[in-house]
Amino acid sequence: MWIKEAQELDKKYNIFITLAEKAEGKFPLAVKDNICTDGLRTTAGSKILHNYIPPFDATVVQRLKAVGAAVVGKTAMDEFGFGTFSVNCAYKVPKNPLNTDRSCGGSSGGSAAYIAASKHAKFALGQSTGGSISCPAAFCGVVGLTPTYGLVSRYGLIDYGNSLDKIGLLAKTVEDAAFALGIIAGHDPKDSTSLPLERRGYAKHCIPQDLKIGVPKEYFESVETGVEKAVWVAIKKLEAEGIEYREVSLPSTKSALFSYYIIAMCEASTNLAKYCGLRYGLSENPEGRSFNEYFSSVRTKGFGQEVKRRILMGTFARMAGYREAYYLKALKVRANVIAEFKRVLKSVDVLAAPTMPMIAPRFSEIASLTPLQHYTSDVLTVPANLAGLPQISVPCGKSEGMPVGLHFIGNHLAENKIISAGWFAEKIFGGKHG
Amino acid sequence: MVKIGLEVHAYLNTHTKLFCSCSTIGITEAVENSRVCPTCLGLPGSKPVLNSSAINVGLKIALSLQCKLPKEMFFSRKTYFYPDMSKNYQITQYEIPIASKGKMESADESGKPFSVSITRLNLEEDPAKIEHVGGSITEAKYTLLDYNRSGLPLCEIVTDPVFKTPRQARLFLQNLEAVLRYIGALHPLFSLKADANISVTGGERVEVKNVTGYREVERALQFEIVRQNNLVRRGEKVERETRLWDAQAKVTRTMRKKETEEDYGYIFDPDLPRFSISKESMKIISKTLPELPREKIARFIKSGVPREIAKSIAGDLQLALFFEKLKSKSAPRWMLLLKKTLNYNDILVSEIKLSPEQFEKLIVAVEKGELSERAGELILREAILKPEKLTKLIEDNRTLSEKELKKIISEVIKKEKSAAKILRKGNRKALEFLVGKVMKASDRKAEPKNVKKMLRKL
Numbered sequence: 013m014w015i016k017e018a019q020e021l022d023k024k025y026n027i028f029i030t031l032a033e034k035a036e037g038k039f040p041l042a043v044k045d046n047i048c049t050d051g052l053r054t055t056a057g058s059k060i061l062h063n064y065i066p067p068f069d070a071t072v073v074q075r076l077k078a079v080g081a082a083v084v085g086k087t088a089m090d091e092f093g094f095g096t097f098s099v100n101c102a103y104k105v106p107k108n109p110l111n112t113d114r115s116c117g118g119s120s121g122g123s124a125a126y127i128a129a130s131k132h133a134k135f136a137l138g139q140s141t142g143g144s145i146s147c148p149a150a151f152c153g154v155v156g157l158t159p160t161y162g163l164v165s166r167y168g169l170i171d172y173g174n175s176l177d178k179i180g181l182l183a184k185t186v187e188d189a190a191f192a193l194g195i196i197a198g199h200d201p202k203d204s205t206s207l208p209l210e211r212r213g214y215a216k217h218c219i220p221q222d223l224k225i226g227v228p229k230e231y232f233e234s235v236e237t238g239v240e241k242a243v244w245v246a247i248k249k250l251e252a253e254g255i256e257y258r259e260v261s262l263p264s265t266k267s268a269l270f271s272y273y274i275i276a277m278c279e280a281s282t283n284l285a286k287y288c289g290l291r292y293g294l295s296e297n298p299e300g301r302s303f304n305e306y307f308s309s310v311r312t313k314g315f316g317q318e319v320k321r322r323i324l325m326g327t328f329a330r331m332a333g334y335r336e337a338y339y340l341k342a343l344k345v346r347a348n349v350i351a352e353f354k355r356v357l358k359s360v361d362v363l364a365a366p367t368m369p370m371i372a373p374r375f376s377e378i379a380s381l382t383p384l385q386h387y388t389s390d391v392l393t394v395p396a397n398l399a400g401l402p403q404i405s406v407p408c409g410k411s412e413g414m415p416v417g418l419h420f421i422g423n424h425l426a427e428n429k430i431i432s433a434g435w436f437a438e439k440i441f442g443g444k445h446g
Numbered sequence: 447m448v449k450i451g452l453e454v455h456a457y458l459n460t461h462t463k464l465f466c467s468c469s470t471i472g473i474t475e476a477v478e479n480s481r482v483c484p485t486c487l488g489l490p491g492s493k494p495v496l497n498s499s500a501i502n503v504g505l506k507i508a509l510s511l512q513c514k515l516p517k518e519m520f521f522s523r524k525t526y527f528y529p530d531m532s533k534n535y536q537i538t539q540y541e542i543p544i545a546s547k548g549k550m551e552s553a554d555e556s557g558k559p560f561s562v563s564i565t566r567l568n569l570e571e572d573p574a575k576i577e578h579v580g581g582s583i584t585e586a587k588y589t590l591l592d593y594n595r596s597g598l599p600l601c602e603i604v605t606d607p608v609f610k611t612p613r614q615a616r617l618f619l620q621n622l623e624a625v626l627r628y629i630g631a632l633h634p635l636f637s638l639k640a641d642a643n644i645s646v647t648g649g650e651r652v653e654v655k656n657v658t659g660y661r662e663v664e665r666a667l668q669f670e671i672v673r674q675n676n677l678v679r680r681g682e683k684v685e686r687e688t689r690l691w692d693a694q695a696k697v698t699r700t701m702r703k704k705e706t707e708e709d710y711g712y713i714f715d716p717d718l719p720r721f722s723i724s725k726e727s728m729k730i731i732s733k734t735l736p737e738l739p740r741e742k743i744a745r746f747i748k749s750g751v752p753r754e755i756a757k758s759i760a761g762d763l764q765l766a767l768f769f770e771k772l773k774s775k776s777a778p779r780w781m782l783l784l785k786k787t788l789n790y791n792d793i794l795v796s797e798i799k800l801s802p803e804q805f806e807k808l809i810v811a812v813e814k815g816e817l818s819e820r821a822g823e824l825i826l827r828e829a830i831l832k833p834e835k836l837t838k839l840i841e842d843n844r845t846l847s848e849k850e851l852k853k854i855i856s857e858v859i860k861k862e863k864s865a866a867k868i869l870r871k872g873n874r875k876a877l878e879f880l881v882g883k884v885m886k887a888s889d890r891k892a893e894p895k896n897v898k899k900m901l902r903k904l
């Protein structure tokens with residue numbers, strides 16, 4: 013039944029890169045294709061891993077399977093997560109179930125589309141480096157929960173930017189997301205960056221809390237009017253329910269974007285070095301060629317354009333002579349961004365802002381964007397991701413008939429607060445099951 | 447002037463690899479590619495987990511080499527493409543290594559103590575073992591890879607360019623290996639691997655790689671000195687480059703020139719958090735260390751061994767351990783003789799067959815006057831590799847007692863009456879003639895000095 017639905021949805025919306033043959037368990041689970049599944053092809057959306065079948069489950073998959081998850085398939089994504097609209101795809105481009113002319117956001121686009129369209133699934137696994145959970149959640153009108161960096165194990169996640177990558181959830185409701193977080197969160201000795209915290213439940217935070225909300229003024233610059241309006245209406249609704257807000261300022265917002273892309277690309281360019289056609293993935297007949305010629309050929313064929321662009325830029329930014337000006341500087345900016353968030357989050361409990369500066373764009377619109385315009389559309393989600401802060405995106409209204417996401421950002425490990433804020437907002441705005 | 451620096455790689459004595467739990471015990475005997483897991487194979491989604499015992503072993507080395515420790519340390523990624531690299535980046539230490547600025551007491555070829563400054567120690571993972579079948583990487587028909595090696599913990603020990611001769615470099619390597627084994631830091635199945643850099647006055651620094659064995663290091667460096675000096679003499683440039691030692695042809699060959707040296711694009715490894723070492727854990731580690739050479743020197747001096755001799759002995763750990771088993775008063779001086787004998791015969795301390803107990807027997811014989819100093823030294827030379835001969839050698843070379851000597855002399859004088867007569871008048875020729883006769887009669891066991899003395903008294 014779950015597989016059948018998945019097949020049907022896939023036909024309509026291009027949701028899956030790989031579908032499971034059977035799915036038996038207590039509930040269906042769609043997994044972003046950069047999260048390893050034992051025995052089920054995992055490509056990270058890249059041709060270079062077109063035949064890669066992992067010999068182990070990612071810790072999150074293992075934990076969900078232990079409570080009855082049945083993996084239905086691996087969801088479409090931008091190649092290695094390099095994108096905002098799930099169009100940098102080596103396989104198929106997923107379509108937004110609310111309007112198939114439009115993007116479902118990226119890079120966890122397939123997982124968001126599945127949650128928006130499925131009648132059976134309550135949550136799916138996504139992953140965010142710079143906003144790849146919140147963005148598709150906002151575009152598809154579902155809930156997206158990105159936990160604090162280190163709260164959820166990255167073991168089994170195919171790396172993009174290891175210091176930024178976070179596995180999280182796309183869900184029908186805040187409560188569904190919170191419930192699933194309770195299963196996947198908690199220390200994992202296989203991931204050295206995993207925080208030493210015991211596993212505990214998060215659904216219990218779906219209660220009203222007395223929260224002070226900060227609205228960062230920089231987060232409304234260059235936001236579409238329709239989105240801006242919808243978000244302000246939502247904030248006013250919350251105020252009417254007794255949740256006060258005050259304006260705050262995060263001046264580092266723009267520099268965070270540059271810092272993020274430099275760090276992410278530097279890390280990515282080293283992570284992708286391992287794909288050289290030797291032990292797994294795309295390979296060719298090496299006869300008559302040197303090692304250098306061989307791996308260059310495999311990489312030329314296996315990687316898409318955006319991947320090559322990021323490898324080149326990331327390699328450049330860490331080379332002797334440029335390293336100081338780019339990579340090391342970006343790390344300093346990152347420390348400033350974190351300090352700035354920490355300062356502001358002393359006076360307020362959570363920050364509220366539009367998740368994305370636009371509604372889900374049409375594919376025709378995306379085609380005319382430059383790479384830089386792609387990158388700058390992440391400006392609202394990137395700072396919190398750079399700082400490793402937890403975030404939740406909940407649908408808060410509509411613009412041009414498409415959903416608008418309201419983003420709550422909390423302090424490190426303040427999942428309880430963003431879950432409470434998200435749950436309350438969902439109730440007020442009349443979320444799907446609110 | 448010649449300047450030599452060393453870059454030594456030591457396989458650490460841990461039970462598991464540096465970033466995964468694959469076993470390292472008996473690793474060289476294991477079936478190829480049987481000690482592997484997703485992490486050391488570099489499979490997508492795998493993550494490194496630092497083996498804390500590798501850090502502890504690294505810290506043991508740092509302590510024994512009197513290094514300074516950083517407040518906080520971390521690992522970096524050194525990216526380059528090579529078939530033996532499972533991830534095409536190596537996890538190593540770059541900006542801040544585990545330790546730096548240390549020193550080790552060593553001794554030069556004449557036994558004179560000298561202190562070797564250590565630039566830095568860093569921990570890193572070993573790549574896979576690679577075998578190009580049928581030529582170099584560019585010519586080979588195919589290449590075999592054994593990932594059992596991939597991820598073995600290595601400690602890189604870099605010295606300042608303090609060695610002035612290839613022999614000094616070799617002696618240091620031997621001594622360093624002894625120290626690392628003594629503190630339990632070195633994997634029992636491996637020796638040290640060393641790359642060297644060498645420059646002569648008027649030339650650039652040249653790196654020499656691919657040298658196995660300490661004797662080979664010495665040979666490769668000797669070759670380089672000759673090569674570089676010849677270039678300088680002819681007015682040609684000694685270029686900055688990396689050269690490989692060809693042990694069969696006994697020459698070094700250019701591997702790469704400076705301008706093609708790679709840029710590794712180091713970044714901090716984001717999979718491994720920064721960490722620091724507490725004072726308490728350093729205390730615990732230092733308690734596990736045995737008495738170190740420098741502590742031995744202090745103790746030897748306290749017990750009456752002359753400072754220079756103490757340093758010279760403890761400059762070679764194995765020699766110091768040998769010395770500690772000796773009780774005789776003149777043992778320190780005899781250790782210098784032993785050292786001289788080793789150098790003279792090109793023998794390593796580890797190759798000595800003579801046990802400390804047997805050596806002691808020899809020393810005691812000289813102390814008691816049963817053997818002349820000279821005879822003792824000659825016996826040492828022979829017995830050092832053939833201790834089974836020791837008893838007979840001592841017996842055969844025993845000096846005569848005064849009584850025995852007197853008896854022989856009076857017998858000789860009885861026979862050589864005319865010479866004895868002239869001798870009494872102070873004739874030198876007669877003295878020498880009679881000394882010769884006595885020596886012959888004594889089967890050369892008499893000390894000529896003593897014989898002369900006694901003959902003069904007549």
Ligand SMILES: [Zn+2]
Nearest residue numbers: 466468483486
């Ligand atoms: Zn392993």
